[in-house]
Amino acid sequence: MAPPGPRTPAIVNAVRYARDPLGFHPRAHRRHGDVFRLSFPDFRDVVYVADPDLVRELFTGDPAQLHAGEANATILEPAVGPSSVLVLDDDRHLRARKLLLPPFHGRSLEAHRATIHEAAAGDLERWPVGRPFAVHPHMQAITLEVILRAVFGVRDAGRLAHAREVVAEFAEASSALMLPSVLRRDLGRWSPWRRFLRSRDALDALVREELALRRAEDDGEDRDDVLALLLRARDEDGRPMDDAALRDELVTVVGAGHETTATALTWAVERLVRHPEALARLRASLEAGETAYLDAVIKETLRVRPVIADVARRLTAPLEIGGHRLPAGTIVLAAITAVHAREDLYPDPGAFRPERFLAGDAPGTYGWIPFGGGIRRCLGAAFAQEELRIVLREVVLRADLRAGDPADERARMRNVTLAPARGGRVVLERPVRPAPAPSPALAAT
Numbered sequence: 001m002a003p004p005g006p007r008t009p010a011i012v013n014a015v016r017y018a019r020d021p022l023g024f025h026p027r028a029h030r031r032h033g034d035v036f037r038l039s040f041p042d043f044r045d046v047v048y049v050a051d052p053d054l055v056r057e058l059f060t061g062d063p064a065q066l067h068a069g070e071a072n073a074t075i076l077e078p079a080v081g082p083s084s085v086l087v088l089d090d091d092r093h094l095r096a097r098k099l100l101l102p103p104f105h106g107r108s109l110e111a112h113r114a115t116i117h118e119a120a121a122g123d124l125e126r127w128p129v130g131r132p133f134a135v136h137p138h139m140q141a142i143t144l145e146v147i148l149r150a151v152f153g154v155r156d157a158g159r160l161a162h163a164r165e166v167v168a169e170f171a172e173a174s175s176a177l178m179l180p181s182v183l184r185r186d187l188g189r190w191s192p193w194r195r196f197l198r199s200r201d202a203l204d205a206l207v208r209e210e211l212a213l214r215r216a217e218d219d220g221e222d223r224d225d226v227l228a229l230l231l232r233a234r235d236e237d238g239r240p241m242d243d244a245a246l247r248d249e250l251v252t253v254v255g256a257g258h259e260t261t262a263t264a265l266t267w268a269v270e271r272l273v274r275h276p277e278a279l280a281r282l283r284a285s286l287e288a289g290e291t292a293y294l295d296a297v298i299k300e301t302l303r304v305r306p307v308i309a310d311v312a313r314r315l316t317a318p319l320e321i322g323g324h325r326l327p328a329g330t331i332v333l334a335a336i337t338a339v340h341a342r343e344d345l346y347p348d349p350g351a352f353r354p355e356r357f358l359a360g361d362a363p364g365t366y367g368w369i370p371f372g373g374g375i376r377r378c379l380g381a382a383f384a385q386e387e388l389r390i391v392l393r394e395v396v397l398r399a400d401l402r403a404g405d406p407a408d409e410r411a412r413m414r415n416v417t418l419a420p421a422r423g424g425r426v427v428l429e430r431p432v433r434p435a436p437a438p439s440p441a442l443a444a445t
């Protein structure tokens with residue numbers, strides 16, 4: 001039997017989702033149960049699961065049967081390209097993933113900590129005093145600088161500024177990826193798709209320049225940025241990656257790696273300024289050199305305001321899940337917002353309470369899934385969490401912030417992310433304090 005779901009037309013579902021992307025799936029879950037079906041204009045009869053045990057089945061089932069790459073490709077391939085780790089499946093996916101893991105873990109992650117701290121400390125000096133402003137653009141500037149330095153190892157200020165401009169325009173123009181398929185084509189000079197294609201050409205040119213510059217250097221062997229690692233990589237036959245594949249992985253990591261983290265940082269500030277008791281506790285704990293509450297704040301932010309609403313797998317063979325037999329070709333998604341809003345896992349789920357994650361009874365692996373899971377779990381999860389720790393510590397210790405407006409900010413779709421509608425408006429009450437010493441090494445969770 002097909003899973004239950006609303007009878008409303010696809011276009012109505014799309015409008016309702018756009019109006020309230022955070023509450024839409026939790027509502028469908030409450031009405032229809034742990035497995036429900038929805039249709040959207042380009043995605044008919046997709047199936048959501050909102051129960052941790054079913055999420056586990058989806059994330060840990062046979063990857064040959066559960067193709068995430070194929071599901072991601074529908075929206076993302078025009079941006080990231082056909083060789084991106086995000087759109088590959090099976091052996092090719094595993095090979096790409098193996099290659100990309102080291103630059104974002106262990107010793108390499110350690111090397112990026114100073115970059116993150118420097119970018120945050122520098123940007124804070126530019127925050128205006130005494131009048132409302134949106135923190136989102138500042139968080140974007142910080143995370144973009146971090147990812148560009150981590151990926152390309154760009155040290156030159158002029159090149160960094162140019163790269164920032166090109167990548168920011170690409171990120172902005174990529175909202176065209178979310179348009180209905182009829183509008184995802186070049187409909188003339190002013191069409192969103194034309195703007196997207198132009199920004200993609202500029203980004204491709206930038207990547208080619210960086211590759212050429214790097215190949216002309218002779219200290220490539222000493223570098224530990226992502227580009228250096230990819231240039232040194234060889235397949236089983238000893239062949240290096242070709243330029244098209246290199247381009248796709250570089251764009252993937254830059255694209256997946258900065259907007260998401262900037263949005264999470266903005267939500268953290270948006271939640272904290274509306275919960276002064278949590279903000280005060282966080283500052284006191286950081287001043288005392290403790291980090292447990294900081295980690296709890298980050299976890300709770302990613303729970304109540306997950307940056308990505310759902311993650312998809314496309315069935316290559318029929319699958320039975322939650323008592324429903326689904327045909328091959330079905331897209332099955334883990335409804336992240338709905339899992340995180342379960343009353344049985346998180347009493348009073350709408351409340352922002354970092355303490356939940358201190359009590360030691362936080363839900364297991366599949367009850368907290370902002371980074372997806374299984375062999376597709378976010379490659380940058382450790383990197384993103386470290387960046388969140390370092391930037392938030394800097395902000396909370398140095399800036400006296402209050403909400404620009406007492407009402408909670410609503411979530412709105414920004415590309416594939418759920419972002420605060422007003423960009424996280426805050427008021428900085430007095431000039432930032434002097435920089436504290438760089439944060440101590442924080443254990444990755």
Ligand code: HEM
Pocket residue numbers: 068085086087097104252253256257258260261264307308311312370371372373374375376377378379380381383384
């Ligand atoms: C708060 C920040 C971030 C969030 C919420 C986030 C979330 C996600 C999610 C939900 C997925 C899909 C997982 C799945 O299908 O099960 C994903 C995949 C991915 N993310 Fe992130 N991400 C973040 C930051 C980053 C960063 C900083 C990087 C790179 C440095 C990155 C690189 C990737 C890549 C390469 C994949 C594809 C993995 C694969 O298909 O094997 N992400 N991320």
